Amino acid sequence: AQSVTQLGSHVSVSEGALVLLRCNYSSSVPPYLFWYVQYPNQGLQLLLKYTSAATLVKGINGFEAEFKKSETSFHLTKPSAHMSDAAEYFCAVSEPGGYQKVTFGTGTKLQVIP
Amino acid sequence: KAGVTQTPRYLIKTRGQQVTLSCSPISGHRSVSWYQQTPGQGLQFLFEYFSETQRNKGNFPGRFSGRQFSNSRSEMNVSTLELGDSALYLCASSFDGRAGANVLTFGAGSRLTVL
Numbered sequence: 001a002q003s004v005t006q007l008g009s010h011v012s013v014s015e016g017a018l019v020l021l022r023c024n025y026s027s028s029v030p031p032y033l034f035w036y037v038q039y040p041n042q043g044l045q046l047l048l049k050y051t052s053a054a055t056l057v058k059g060i061n062g063f064e065a066e067f068k069k070s071e072t073s074f075h076l077t078k079p080s081a082h083m084s085d086a087a088e089y090f091c092a093v094s095e096p097g098g099y100q101k102v103t104f105g106t107g108t109k110l111q112v113i114p
Numbered sequence: 115k116a117g118v119t120q121t122p123r124y125l126i127k128t129r130g131q132q133v134t135l136s137c138s139p140i141s142g143h144r145s146v147s148w149y150q151q152t153p154g155q156g157l158q159f160l161f162e163y164f165s166e167t168q169r170n171k172g173n174f175p176g177r178f179s180g181r182q183f184s185n186s187r188s189e190m191n192v193s194t195l196e197l198g199d200s201a202l203y204l205c206a207s208s209f210d211g212r213a214g215a216n217v218l219t220f221g222a223g224s225r226l227t228v229l
Contacts, residue, residue: 034217043118043204043220044157090157101170102147102218106156 002027002093006105014113019063019078021108023091026072033074034092034102035065044090050074052096061085086112116141118221120205126227132193135224137205139186145211146188147218148180151202160203163188164211192226200228 007022025031032051036044048059055067061084065076074091091105119138127133139146147170148160159172163182180190186207192199202225206218 036220041222043222044206044218045220046217049217101159101162101172103159104149104157 002031002095002103004091004093004103004105006089006091006108008108009106010109010111012111012113013081015083016080019076019081019085019110021076021089021091021110023065023074023076023105024072025074025091025093027093027095029095030069031093031095033065033067034094035059035063035074035076036090036092036104038088038090038107040087047076047089081110081112083112083114086110118205118207118219120203120221120224122224123222124225124227126229127195128229129195129197131195132191133195133226134189134191135203135205135226137188137190137207137221139188139205139207140219143207143209143219144186145208146182146186147206147208147211148188148190149204149206150174151204151223152200157204160190162211169211195228197228200226202226 003026005024034049035047038044048057050057050067058064063078088107088109090107092102094102121136145164147162149157151157162170166182177193182188202223204223206220
């Protein structure tokens with residue numbers, strides 16, 4: 001069975017500082033991995049996805065994530081936080097070969113301090 | 115092209131009532147998934163439909179049901195509402211639902227409050 005663990009339900013960073021949101025996954029097969037962002041009163045929007053190509057994945061708004069099989073991790077980073085990055089971020093996993101059952105983590109709320 | 119549309123956006127019900135939520139996917143998308151989002155549990159998978167057939171189902175009681183129409187629009191129904199059903203219900207569509215091959219596009223959600 002697939003699962004995702006996001007460490008830290010709330011993360012605060014100063015504007016301009018590094019953003020690091022942690023995600024560890026469990027999967028019986030090499031997974032597909034995703035990061036989504038949710039702004040207040042909105043649905044989720046895809047930031048980036050990993051589908052077994054390059055291990056370093058670049059997404060929108062300057063975010064990127066690195067797939068590390070040995071650590072079963074897919075942490076999300078951004079070199080310099082902007083006020084507009086304040087939102088909730090969800091890591092998600094799905095197993096190839098089947099149909100859409102995407103399992104989400106419990107989310108990390110990012111606060112950006114001016 | 116238009117995004118995923120969910121109606122109603124907000125609704126208030128009382129315990130014991132039932133509710134029906136609607137989702138219109140992106141034009142051309144044939145797979146529709148439903149999720150329940152609560153502060154403590156995050157997003158929990160309810161079910162996924164493709165070509166009017168339920169292909170996947172999460173661990174929810176039988177009070178939660180859904181269906182998909184020939185135009186790919188989907189509805190979900192919750193009967194005998196309980197206080198714990200208060201949540202944001204999110205619908206997401208994708209082209210054909212193959213894992214990883216296409217991503218989920220979410221609607222803004224229907225926020226249900228049960229009093």
